Amino acid sequence: MSRYLRVTLLAAMLAALLGSGWSAAAxxxxxxxxxxxxxxxxxxxxxxxxxxxxxxxxxxxxxxxxxxxxxxxxxxxxxxxxxxxxxxxxxxxxxxxxxxxxxxxxxxxxxxxxxxxxxxxxxxxxxxxxxxxxxxxxxxxxxxxxxxxRFLAVRLGAHSFGHVSTPNAIVARTGPAGVGLSCCADPPGGDGPSSFDVARNGSVWVLDRLNHRLLVWRAGSSAGPERTVTLPPALSVSDFALGRNGTIYVRAADTADQSRGNKSHLYALTPSGTVWSKAPTTAGIATSQLQLGPDGSLYAAQACGLPCAPFGGHVSWVPLTMPAGRLLSAAERSRGTTPFEPLPGGLRLVTQLSYTRARFALVDGADHVVRAWSVTSKTRMSGLAAAPTLLGGDLVLPLEVSARQHWEKLVVRLAPTGAIRARVALADRPFLGEVNLFAPLRIASDGSLYQLRTSLDAGASVARYSLR
Missing domain, CATH: 2.60.40 (Immunoglobulin-like)
Known part of the structure; x- marks a missing residue:
């Protein structure tokens, strides 16, 4: 369980207990x-x-x-x-x-x-x-x-903090005048871009949430956004993903909604940013960016939140759309929810995490274990920083590692033999604000790892690293 998820759960539990007048005699x-x-x-x-x-x-x-x-x-x-x-x-x-x-x-x-x-x-x-x-x-x-x-043994050893990897390229950038940023006296506070995606054509999309728009860079042109997509001004968007048919899916709160109910929804937008459908948001705490599954369905990874405090809670993969893009009802989501991440080839990823040992397995459609890894680390693994994925049969794990007051992201690519093919160390939270608890990371099918970075001095950028 990451430090952000743990703090959120404990704070929510305390607030709920105090608000309900709980006592030992209840x-x-x-x-x-x-x-x-x-x-x-x-x-x-x-x-x-x-x-x-x-x-x-x-x-x-x-x-x-x-x-x-x-x-x-x-x-x-x-x-x-x-x-x-x-x-x-x-x-x-x-x-x-x-x-x-x-x-x-x-x-x-x-x-x-x-x-x-x-x-x-x-x-x-x-x-x-x-x-x-x-x-x-x-x-x-x-x-x-x-x-x-038989588990394939993977030994990460002791992580060396302060030696983050150098990106192969910056695929998108804009200065502080070109994006909405705010800060406060207590870093990592403030606000700014909180999510991004890389389209199938290689274009890079960044959520400029304070300006209610998406910034779009053409593939191979990092100097400045080619165009923008204006988002509905009443929506406070925290996360988004690009659908295969041009649909833009956003997780957002409706600031114009004066009702007493939940104001957060999942919206489906046209390529020009107009709302054409909406559905209730998922319950719990999001643990990774919205993302497409292997069949084109949109998924959310959710921890169960307050009902599981203080233990951290189950993480479930919740389908949000049909492969063709239709938003699912709450009942349809419930029937399709699974604790296992759907992966290409009809495989599912089974995950079991602890501080110094983590186990992962690929399970096929017949419910048989195809391959399993046992990952040990001398440095604490505080959780998954984003969703794992498969690259050509290799398992890619975006881990959060910590020791005392040091925190970083460690992304490793594991071969079917258990060997570590690639290892990338990233800064813990190289961006302003804590809109989401997960790290804005994307892993592409070509072996590229992308990371969103923001600062008051440099503005916003998306860095690309190689996992090959």
């Missing part, structure tokens, strides 16, 4: 536990499963089996402390105050065999009479996680 909440499935398990190693955010009087039983078995094994759930990461990082997570009370069950190594582990929990609270089965389908539709016989 009645226990409904049995809606927080459970983070350990999606990728090394074969033959025990694992502890946890159910948190429950009343102290709650009790429960875990039912578990692997795909080599027909019958479930019953395991008692007992009270303990849950830290949302690898066991090796538990002490650091306790210091960061991201651990909490939970019901725990230790699954013995003998059960972690085969290719999948299936389980569900039956929870009850004698004090209130409430109960829950998680997942709700129980034995018929249990939670499923993958058991991996």
């Amino acid at each position: 009645a226990p909440t409904a049995l809606v536990p927080y459970h983070e499935p350990p999606l990728l398990l090394p074969a033959g190693r025990p694992v502890t499963l946890a159910y948190a955010l429950l009343p102290g009087s709650a009790r429960g039983t875990l039912f578990v089996r692997n795909d080599l078995q027909q019958r479930y094994t019953r395991l008692p759930l007992s009270h303990g402390t849950y830290c949302p990461g690898d066991a090796a990082d538990a002490a650091a997570m306790r210091r960061d105050k991201v651990c909490g009370a939970a019901l725990l069950a230790r699954v013995p190594s003998a059960l972690v065999a085969g290719s999948k582990l299936f389980y569900y929990a039956v929870l009850r609270d004698p004090a209130s009479g409430r109960s829950a089965t998680v997942p709700a389908g129980g034995a018929r539709r249990p939670q499923r996680v993958w058991i991996v016989d």
Whole structure:
């Protein structure tokens, strides 16, 4: 979990508790536990499963089996402390105050065999009479996680801070007079461009949010924007993405809306910037820029936010449009939401993050693990800075790394053998403002990495780095 997401969750949780008049004597909440499935398990190693955010009087039983078995094994759930990461990082997570009370069950190594582990929990609270089965389908539709016989080992070692990579080129730039920028006395405060995209024809688009417009550079011409697209003045746009049919999708708040409801929406704009459709925004906290999936559908990556505090929360991939561009209804989004990032070739990326160890796997349409990586680092991996992607079969991971007061982005390209093909270090937040919690990064199919940069002195630019 990145520092920005953690701070946002903890602040939101505190505000909600204070605003509701919460106290230790308040009645226990409904049995809606927080459970983070350990999606990728090394074969033959025990694992502890946890159910948190429950009343102290709650009790429960875990039912578990692997795909080599027909019958479930019953395991008692007992009270303990849950830290949302690898066991090796538990002490650091306790210091960061991201651990909490939970019901725990230790699954013995003998059960972690085969290719999948299936389980569900039956929870009850004698004090209130409430109960829950998680997942709700129980034995018929249990939670499923993958058991991996072999991970490709990737050792990042210790990150060297202060040695950021030099870009191959600046593909777009404008001086401070050509873009809206503001600052304050407490960096990285202020405001300015918060999102950008690179079109299929190579043109570069930058959100000039304070001036309610998009700046567009022609491919190969970085000196200044060729044209602008005026955005509706009532929309406070924070993020956007370019659709395949020329549609511009923006995430924005309607400042002219005087109603009491949520004023944030997803808008579909014509190439000239006129609104032609809108839908409610996604719930939770955005963890990467809006982006197109392999079939042309628009996706948002969302953390669950306050309901998961202080643990960080599940990240879900939410489809927002059909491949042809039609905005999806809330019900259609819900049916298509998945914890796995869709990738080309019908693959899905399964991600499991911790401070010093992260696991990733490509899963095919038959639900089989095609390839899996175990990434270890001597420097803390504080989260994903943007959405991972595939480049010619290689996995590209945009990581956030930190040590004490030092923070940077580390983008690595991993070969199918586990070798590191490319490694790019980037400044943590080389732009004004904190409109979004994610980093404005884009990875193109040709192996180029793009980063948005802004400052009061230099204006705005988009830098290109090579991952080849």
